[in-house]
Amino acid sequence: MPSNENRQRAASARTGWALSAPALLLLGFAASGPLLIVLVYSFLTPGDYGNVVWKFSLDGWRGILFTRDIFDGTLHLADANLTIFWRSVKLSLLTTAITFAVGFPTAWFIATRPAKSRALWLFLITIPFWTNLLIRTVAINEVIRNEGIINTLLIWTGLITEPLRIIYTDTAVLIGMAYVYLPLMVLPLFAAIDRFDMKLLEAGYDLYASRWQVLRRVILPIVKPGIVAGSILVFVPSLGAYVTPRVLGGGKNMMIGNFIELQFGAGRNWPLGAALSMTLLIIVTVALLFYVRAANRGSPHG
Amino acid sequence: MSKDVAVEVRNAVKAFGQGDSAVRALDDVSVDIRKGEFFTLLGPSGCGKTTLLRLIAGFETPSSGQILLDGKDITRDPPNRRPVNTVFQSYALFPHLTVAQNIGFGLEMQGRPKAEIAAVTANMLALVQLGPMAQRKTSQLSGGQQQRVALARALAPRPKVLLLDEPLSALDLKLRKEMQIELKRLQLETGITFIFVTHDQEEALTMSDRIGVMSAGRIRQIGTPRDIYTRPVNRFVASFIGESNFLSGAVETGGVRLSCGDLVEAAGTEGRSGKVTLAVRPEQVRLTRAGEPGALPATITDWVYFGTDTHCHLALSDGTEVVARLQSPATGDAGLEKGKAVALRFAPGAAQVLGD
Numbered sequence A: 001m002p003s004n005e006n007r008q009r010a011a012s013a014r015t016g017w018a019l020s021a022p023a024l025l026l027l028g029f030a031a032s033g034p035l036l037i038v039l040v041y042s043f044l045t046p047g048d049y050g051n052v053v054w055k056f057s058l059d060g061w062r063g064i065l066f067t068r069d070i071f072d073g074t075l076h077l078a079d080a081n082l083t084i085f086w087r088s089v090k091l092s093l094l095t096t097a098i099t100f101a102v103g104f105p106t107a108w109f110i111a112t113r114p115a116k117s118r119a120l121w122l123f124l125i126t127i128p129f130w131t132n133l134l135i136r137t138v139a140i141n142e143v144i145r146n147e148g149i150i151n152t153l154l155i156w157t158g159l160i161t162e163p164l165r166i167i168y169t170d171t172a173v174l175i176g177m178a179y180v181y182l183p184l185m186v187l188p189l190f191a192a193i194d195r196f197d198m199k200l201l202e203a204g205y206d207l208y209a210s211r212w213q214v215l216r217r218v219i220l221p222i223v224k225p226g227i228v229a230g231s232i233l234v235f236v237p238s239l240g241a242y243v244t245p246r247v248l249g250g251g252k253n254m255m256i257g258n259f260i261e262l263q264f265g266a267g268r269n270w271p272l273g274a275a276l277s278m279t280l281l282i283i284v285t286v287a288l289l290f291y292v293r294a295a296n297r298g299s300p301h302g
Numbered sequence B: 001m002s003k004d005v006a007v008e009v010r011n012a013v014k015a016f017g018q019g020d021s022a023v024r025a026l027d028d029v030s031v032d033i034r035k036g037e038f039f040t041l042l043g044p045s046g047c048g049k050t051t052l053l054r055l056i057a058g059f060e061t062p063s064s065g066q067i068l069l070d071g072k073d074i075t076r077d078p079p080n081r082r083p084v085n086t087v088f089q090s091y092a093l094f095p096h097l098t099v100a101q102n103i104g105f106g107l108e109m110q111g112r113p114k115a116e117i118a119a120v121t122a123n124m125l126a127l128v129q130l131g132p133m134a135q136r137k138t139s140q141l142s143g144g145q146q147q148r149v150a151l152a153r154a155l156a157p158r159p160k161v162l163l164l165d166e167p168l169s170a171l172d173l174k175l176r177k178e179m180q181i182e183l184k185r186l187q188l189e190t191g192i193t194f195i196f197v198t199h200d201q202e203e204a205l206t207m208s209d210r211i212g213v214m215s216a217g218r219i220r221q222i223g224t225p226r227d228i229y230t231r232p233v234n235r236f237v238a239s240f241i242g243e244s245n246f247l248s249g250a251v252e253t254g255g256v257r258l259s260c261g262d263l264v265e266a267a268g269t270e271g272r273s274g275k276v277t278l279a280v281r282p283e284q285v286r287l288t289r290a291g292e293p294g295a296l297p298a299t300i301t302d303w304v305y306f307g308t309d310t311h312c313h314l315a316l317s318d319g320t321e322v323v324a325r326l327q328s329p330a331t332g333d334a335g336l337e338k339g340k341a342v343a344l345r346f347a348p349g350a351a352q353v354l355g356d
C-alpha cells in the first residue's frame, strides 16, 4: 500500500534527523556561537584595558567609517580606514587575477602530463603546505628584501646599482599572497581541466575556430566551475589575510586582517574590531553572491 | 589532375616516433577522391585509416607527401583554414552549448551573419529531424540523437569534404542500420563528398560508391564494392572482404593448372606466368556430375547447415580444401554425406588470379 510506504519513509526520515541531531546541534553551535558573540560585542562599549563594558553603543559600527574629532566631537570620514578597505579589496582581486594567470597554464600543464608523472607534479604543488605559513612568508621576505637574494643577484650582475625597494610595499604583499595562495587556485583548476575532453579542442579547430576562440569559446566556459572554485578559495582568505601583510607589508601597509588585530591589541577597542570582523564577513558574502551569480549567467550565448 | 577530383593524396607517409621505435602509420599512400562521391576507407584496426583522415582534416602533417583539395596544396594549412569538417567517433559535442548552438558553432566562427546562422541551423535541424530538440543540452540526448547533432554540426558550414571516422561504431545494430540509410540520404541530398572510415566490410559494401581497402599503412585496392568483392587483387583483400577459397596453381594457355592437376579457367591471367594463387568465393562453387567440362573430382569432408545455405567442405584430389556455399534445399539434406565422392566446378568467371 503506497500510503503505508509513505508513512514508513517519513518515519525513517524522522529517525534520520533524530540520529543526526546531536551532531547538527554541535555544528550549529560551533558555527553560529562565536559569530553571535562577535555580533553582540560589536554593539557594546570598549573597556579601558581592552575587553568590553556591557553598555549598548553604536560607536563600534560608527568607527568603521568615521572618526570623532577629539576637540569638538564632530564626525569625519576616516580616510585611513577607507584606504585599508580599498587596499584589501584591490590586493585580493589582484591576487586572484595573478594566481589565475599563473595557475591556469600550470594546471593545464599538469593535466596534460601522462598519468604517471601527473601525481608527481600535483605532489610538488602541495609541498609548500608542509611548512608553516609564517615561515614561508619570512622566506619570501628573505628573497625580496633590500639585502635579499634578488637584489644581491641583480647588483652583483651589474643590472642595478641601488637595491629595488620591494619589501614593505603593496607589491611585496601581492607577491607573498600570490605565492601562498597559488596551490588553492591550481588544484580546482586541475580537477576541472582533467575532466575536459581534449577531443573538443580538435572539434573547435575543425569548425574554423582560431586558437584564441577555442580558448575563449570552448575551454574557458567548460572549465568555469574550476575557475569559480579557485577564485573563491583564493579571494576569501586573501581578503582576511593577516600574516602576509604583517610580515611583507610592514606596519604601514595594513589590510583588514591587521586592522582588526590592532583593535583587539594595542587599539583596545574590541567593539570596533568586532564590527570590522562582521563587515569583512559581509563583504565576502556579498562578493561571493555577485561572483556566483555572474558565473552562473552562463556562456556568451546563454 | 582532372577537375572532378575533390581530394588528392600524393605519396603520403606518416611516421610516429623516432629511430628504431618509429611506426609507419601510413606508408606511401596515394588516392584520388572524386567530387560528390561516398568514399570508404576500409581496413582492420591499426591499419592507418584514422591517420589518413587526420592528415586530410589537418590534425596531423605528413612526414612526406602532399594533400590537395580542389587542386590546391593544403598540406600545411591548419584545420581551421580547411573547408573540411569531421564527424568524430566520440561525437565531441560541446557540452556547454545547446543542440542549436552546437550546429551553429562553425558558421559563427566563420563570422557569418546571425540571420544566416539561424536559417542554416533551422535547416540542419530539420534535415536530421531534431527540430524539437534545438534548445536541449547535448547530454540530454540519446546516442543516436547525439550522432545526428554531430552530423548536422559538421554539415552546417557546407564543407567541401566531410570526414567520418567510424561514426556508427558506438551504436547498436538496429540504430546502425537506420543511420547507414540516413547517412546515405544526407550525402545524396547535400551532394557533399563523404570520406567514411569503417572496419565493417558490410557497411562499406552497402554504402560506398568506391572503397579503398587498407592494411598496414597502405591502400591495397581501390574500386567499386562490386570490383572489390568480385575482383580482389590480392590475398589480403580477398580474405578481409567476404570469404574465399585459395588454390595454388601455375598459369598455362587456356587457364590455370591447379596443384591437383586439373586445368580451370581464370580471370586475370594476362601478363602472368608461373606459380599463382587463385581465389574463388564459396558461393561460386557448385556441385556437379563427374565428367562435365571443368569438373574437378572431390570428396565431401564435412558440411554445416546455416539455414538459408549449407557450407559443404570438400577436398580436391591432392587434399586442397575447398568450401562450397550451397543453397539449402526445401527439404532433405541435398544428399551430402561425409566421405562421398563428388565433383565440383567454379561458376564462369568466378576464379580470380591474385597478385601479391
Ligand SMILES: Nc1ncnc2c1ncn2[C@@H]1O[C@H](COP(=O)(O)OP(=O)(O)O)[C@@H](O)[C@H]1O
Pocket: B016, B017, B023, B024, B025, B043, B044, B045, B046, B047, B048, B049, B050, B051, B052
Ligand atoms: N599519435 C600517435 N603516436 C604514435 N603512434 C600512433 C599515433 N597515432 C596512430 N599511431 C599508430 O599508427 C597506426 C595506425 O593507427 P590508426 O590510424 O589509428 O589506425 P586505424 O584508425 O586504422 O585503427 C597504429 O599502429 C597506431 O598505433
Ligand SMILES: [Mg+2]
Pocket: B046, B049, B050, B051
Ligand atoms: Mg581509427
